[in-house]
Amino acid sequence: MTIILTPYWTNGVQKIKVMPQPPKPKHGLVPPALDASTHALRCLNQLRSKTSGIEKYIYLSALKDRDPDVFYKLCLQNMSEFTPIIYTPTVGDACLQYSHIYRRPEGLFVSIKDKGNIHEVINNWPKIDEARISVVTDGSRILGLGDLGINGMPIAIGKLSLYIAGAGIRPESTIPICLDLGTNTERYLEDPLYLGLRQKRASDQEMTEFMDEFMYEMSVAFPKLMIQFEDFSTDNAFKYLERYRNTYPVFNDDIQGTGAVVLSGFFNAAKLSSAASGNPLDSHRILFFGAGSAGVGVAQQLMSFFILQGLPKEEARRRVWFVDSQGLVYNARGRLAEHKKYFARDDYSGPPMTNLVDIIKYVKPTALLGLSTISGAFTSEVIQTMASINARPIIFPLSNPVRLSECSFNDAVEHTNGHVLFASGSPFPEQEFQGSTLYPGQGNNMYIFPGVGLGAIIGRVKSVTDAMVEAASLGLADSLTDEERALGLLYPRIERIRDISMHIARAVIEAAQREGVDRNESLRGLGDAGLLDVIKEKMWSPM
Numbered sequence: 001m002t003i004i005l006t007p008y009w010t011n012g013v014q015k016i017k018v019m020p021q022p023p024k025p026k027h028g029l030v031p032p033a034l035d036a037s038t039h040a041l042r043c044l045n046q047l048r049s050k051t052s053g054i055e056k057y058i059y060l061s062a063l064k065d066r067d068p069d070v071f072y073k074l075c076l077q078n079m080s081e082f083t084p085i086i087y088t089p090t091v092g093d094a095c096l097q098y099s100h101i102y103r104r105p106e107g108l109f110v111s112i113k114d115k116g117n118i119h120e121v122i123n124n125w126p127k128i129d130e131a132r133i134s135v136v137t138d139g140s141r142i143l144g145l146g147d148l149g150i151n152g153m154p155i156a157i158g159k160l161s162l163y164i165a166g167a168g169i170r171p172e173s174t175i176p177i178c179l180d181l182g183t184n185t186e187r188y189l190e191d192p193l194y195l196g197l198r199q200k201r202a203s204d205q206e207m208t209e210f211m212d213e214f215m216y217e218m219s220v221a222f223p224k225l226m227i228q229f230e231d232f233s234t235d236n237a238f239k240y241l242e243r244y245r246n247t248y249p250v251f252n253d254d255i256q257g258t259g260a261v262v263l264s265g266f267f268n269a270a271k272l273s274s275a276a277s278g279n280p281l282d283s284h285r286i287l288f289f290g291a292g293s294a295g296v297g298v299a300q301q302l303m304s305f306f307i308l309q310g311l312p313k314e315e316a317r318r319r320v321w322f323v324d325s326q327g328l329v330y331n332a333r334g335r336l337a338e339h340k341k342y343f344a345r346d347d348y349s350g351p352p353m354t355n356l357v358d359i360i361k362y363v364k365p366t367a368l369l370g371l372s373t374i375s376g377a378f379t380s381e382v383i384q385t386m387a388s389i390n391a392r393p394i395i396f397p398l399s400n401p402v403r404l405s406e407c408s409f410n411d412a413v414e415h416t417n418g419h420v421l422f423a424s425g426s427p428f429p430e431q432e433f434q435g436s437t438l439y440p441g442q443g444n445n446m447y448i449f450p451g452v453g454l455g456a457i458i459g460r461v462k463s464v465t466d467a468m469v470e471a472a473s474l475g476l477a478d479s480l481t482d483e484e485r486a487l488g489l490l491y492p493r494i495e496r497i498r499d500i501s502m503h504i505a506r507a508v509i510e511a512a513q514r515e516g517v518d519r520n521e522s523l524r525g526l527g528d529a530g531l532l533d534v535i536k537e538k539m540w541s542p543m
């Protein structure tokens with residue numbers, strides 16, 4: 001049964017009625033020729049008649065609210081058309097404008113003012129079905145758009161729509177949560193329509209006390225819940241993942257989900273690149289442009305690629321170079337943020353190296369990965385330099401949304417004469433080049449988190465371990481069909497997301513079992529096929 005939250009006003013205060021979905025209307029109350037399949041077509045036509053992305057977003061939000069079955073059915077049938085609207089990149093615009101386009105409540109808001117009382121707020125969430133997955137953001141780093149405060153709510157909603165569509169999580173067992181800890185973005189503090197607290201962000205200490213209480217109360221209210229942390233600013237992303245990962249089932253999408261999706265695409269790209277150059281797989285050298293939570297999360301995960309190729313851990317670490325806003329990251333440069341220290345180079349001690357082309361000439365990377373939020377940073381010269389040292393350069397501009405991408409697919413194709421192995425965070429259209437069609441990969445954690453969450457909740461895991469994340473990544477890399485490989489794709493087609501999520505969930509559960517963090521004992525010993533049957537049977541589908 002779907003829950004409908006119906007808002008109404010009393011004395012200037014908005015209240016919410018929690019209602020189950022109404023029963024079927026009686027004869028005469030709906031048009032005689034209304035039937036489900038033509039109505040879905042009608043909705044699709046209405047969507048397509050909208051001209052701007054944000055209008056489409058608003059239309060689909062209302063459709064999801066009004067008629068979740070039609071929404072999810074259409075979403076599954078038109079995945080590559082829907083994801084750029086309900087998710088990246090349009091969800092970025094929806095966040096920027098959230099306080100202006102707001103229509104009705106969706107999700108749970110927990111504010112720093114609730115500290116000491118979080119139990120009560122959480123228990124206001126209607127428990128029609130038991131909550132299993134929550135995406136929690138504090139709005140402090142939404143995509144590459146900065147601190148959006150409470151306007152970050154649509155990112156939690158968008159991720160959960162993909163959980164529901166992509167992994168068959170039941171809609172009523174998901175909770176989007178935005179933590180309102182204030183915002184440091186002046187334009188929101190001054191915006192009369194801003195929906196959040198009009199104050200600067202809470203101090204570190206206050207936030208930690210708040211987070212401890214929040215996590216504890218969530219685990220009491222929802223004992224079977226997995227929490228996905230989303231778009232916390234880099235320091236807090238690392239801090240709270242480390243703080244809770246051994247106590248509760250939590251997963252950080254930007255660190256671990258991104259790490260897993262990029263490892264998967266890199267794995268497939270490295271095979272093609274090595275085949276073209278004749279160099280062994282373990283000879284790859286990776287240059288990261290951007291050293292935040294996403295960059296470092298990916299580097300940690302990529303180390304497992306090298307380790308799988310047989311390199312010792314220390315050798316694997318040395319295959320990675322980082323560039324941040326000050327240039328090449330190396331020890332002799334001076335004080336470095338904690339999360340950059342592990343990968344800082346100790347084999348360079350000259351003056352700061354800040355020009356990306358110079359850095360590429362110095363490092364000679366086989367792969368250039370952008371997680372910097374710097375639009376257009378991969379200039380024609382950068383791309384050409386990569387092409388001059390690699391038969392098939394791996395270039396992944398992974399920053400979101402589209403307008404912050406380090407380069408476009410078109411530029412990457414043109415400046416490498418079509419040889420690029422490409423994946424971007426946000427979607428780009430395919431390109432015709434010298435008589436053939438080239439396809440961009442979308443290296444976005446949307447391929448990973450639905451399957452990880454599905455596996456985590458079916459396996460009833462105590463925690464989400466590195467081995468589970470790695471299993472998800474390799475499961476994704478392995479999921480390419482022969483047809484997709486023949487087209488040179490690095491990631492499977494998004495239309496197959498349900499199938500992919502099912503296989504990722506299986507790999508995740510098996511890894512959890514190997515590590516002894518699974519609590520669903522009934523799944524042990526079922527074998528691959530038996531596990532897949534259970535997973536399939538548990539997945540929700542729209543009617």
Ligand SMILES: NC(=O)c1ccc[n+]([C@@H]2O[C@H](COP(=O)([O-])OP(=O)(O)OC[C@H]3O[C@@H](n4cnc5c(N)ncnc54)[C@H](O)[C@@H]3O)[C@@H](O)[C@H]2O)c1
Binds near residue numbers: 293
């Ligand atoms: N594709 C995906 O699935 C995915 C997943 C997570 C994050 N992302 C994207 O990655 C980006 C970064 O996210 P984050 O959490 O790491 O953010 P962040 O702000 O913590 O990191 C940005 C990094 O870029 C560096 N940087 C900034 N300006 C630079 C410049 N001029 N030259 C070189 N480096 C510069 C910063 O020093 C920092 O290290 C965002 O756009 C986000 O949307 C993509």
Ligand SMILES: O=C(O)C[C@H](O)C(=O)O
Binds near residue numbers: 144231399400
């Ligand atoms: O939200 C996305 O599209 C990917 C990622 O989680 C991001 O923060 O950019």
Ligand SMILES: [Mg+2]
Binds near residue numbers: 143230231253254
């Ligand atoms: Mg994110």
